[in-house]
Amino acid sequence: MALTMERLGVWIGAALTFAIYSFLYKDNPVYKIAEQIFVGISAGYWFIYTIFNILKPNLYTPLTSDFGNNTLLVLPAILGIFMLCRLVPKINWVSRYAISVVVGTTAGLALIRTLQSDVITQMSETIMNPFSGPNAAVILGKWILIIGTTTGIIYFFFSKKHTGAFGATAKLGIVFLMISFGAAFGYTVMARISLLIGRLQYLLGEWLGIIQP
Amino acid sequence: MSFFEKLMKIDRRIIFLLIFIGVAVPLIVALNFTLEITQPVRKVYSLVEDADDGAYILLSFDYGPSTKPEIQPMAIAVLKHAFERDYKVVCSALWPMGVLMCSEAIESVKEEYPNIEYGVDYVNLGYKAGGLVTINHMGKNMRETFPTDAANNPISEIPIMDNIKNLTNFDFIVGFSSGSPGLKQWVQVAHDAYGVPVAGGSTAVQVPSLSPYLNRENQLEGLLGGLKGAAEYEKLIASPGTAVKGMDAQSIAHLLIIIFITIGNIGYFVTGKYKQKRL
């Protein structure tokens, strides 16, 4: 029976794939139904996994098995319930206490980590000797990294009008940014095509059996 | 109406059909194009290959089925490489769907490595929310973040976790990421705050934004970018899988899109539309 159900599952998967692809022809009820199934199942999955993987092992089990050593966990439990009060208009203001803990923690940590990883380290990585390198390509690359990053940052500085020498530098920054966006576009195409390949591997392999899955 | 004017007004569904055929045909008829290995992929391979015997590694499954075709082949390839080298593999997930992605990846590897034992050679710790903050907490106290594995077994009863107190007990971390939280957060915390080597695999979309981390400081040791990165890794470990099989289709689809861009631009200039825009 399990094999039959597995095969049925593959057919369901293929049917749902075509239901979504029917949108390529035009918007239609079959697509809308598939879309809503997707949203509903996705939300249900998150809900269950949050309970089984977070609230049960990190809150419920410690509180029920060893309350004495985990008394403090009552506080995040209360804050969590406050968070859910967001759904009740009359008392939704209590959720602000929980939100402020989450936002404060994230802001504090993001500030330090971003400053170190994305600002200071990136700046120090741009400061290099542009005259040394094993070959001409590396030396050219170093010059590009220094000039491109600096002019790119200047482009994003909007507190000063982009005119004169400053404007010309910002314009050079745009050139490097455009090349970056081009590469990003190339990679985005690659990503989307990969997903289509995955779908067709499923349809041609698992469903039709034309190719080896 | 000239030929190019007609071409410019072509129904978009014809383009959809062409791209569908362009991807489907090379999947059925293999073209076997050659594949070049790039440096970021080679560096991930070296990181995994050169670790000490019995190394403890953390694999983070931060993606879901939406990007499975790109990332699952990487995860499978790295798992195979790790089990080949007899490493101890600890899996976790910052995305809820990552838990089942991990289970599926391990299931597919088990056919090749039937002797790997749960709790001894590998463990699936399951999903935790919180991204950056949770990784930071793992850096201090892994057992408090993961008191149990995905199956609710206490961490103290899992042999592989005996030597793991925090992130610094891992030889390296490989994150498989399709967004946030993901590889960026692993770099920011695990490498930059705790000094643990971090490598990873990401969707092709993320590659440009992660590329600044590939630097002299090795914030990111190496990167498998999209299906191509996965295919390169499969080639390096001599175990071709779905990524290698998909590369012909990827190449033809790219060629098709370049042809679309070229025709679109020829039409743009031939039909004089570029003049209209400037007026």
Added chain:
Amino acid sequence: MKRQFPLVITFVVGMLVIVSQFIPHQPFGHLSDTLESWFLIISGFAILLGQLNLLKVNIIKIHRKVRNWQYYIVCVVSFVVMITIGILWGTQDQPGLLGQGSALVSFFGRKPFDYIFKHFFENLSATMFSLLAFFMASASYRAFRARNLESSLLLISAVLVMLGRTTIGTWLTGWIPEDLTYLHIPQIANFIMKYLQKTGQRAIMICAGLGIVGSSLRIILGIERSYLGGK
């Protein structure tokens, strides 16, 4: 009390986390450690809030019979079914209220929750995102134009990366002699990725990073309060 106290909490918590990064000793280290474990639990509730809010919004839409309201019934039913089978028979790794559901496992080949995930969700999710491949192809044909210098650079860079990052690049320029490898398309793509595109991404990363630092400071200092909602 309703607005000022949360602002105080944000300030205290934010400062505590910042200080603990520089002074990881007691009491800061322990306090921030405790806060982080609380964060995980509260985040769990926040996720539940999101899903319950989705349910509430959909039920309101059905109740008010907004346009296409029938489709929202499908969403609610899918959500409720997923939760019900998850709670009753659990997931792949964990039992539910009714245990492991062995009879259902032998019928479906896996637990009902996992069956729906595998055959419904995986396919819907992967297909939904793969739709973008078609729209991207169409957009490339209709909108990707060399209108000026900037867009031409964007186009050239995109084409070189698309060729260089697939096997086509090797196929097209593989015949080029060794001493002219810099004309090899994969090599050009490598150069673009290693230097040219990295400059733009690094500039964006530094500027966005400064933006995050600024926003975080505004939040901690109570200047930015929109996250509290309301008036």
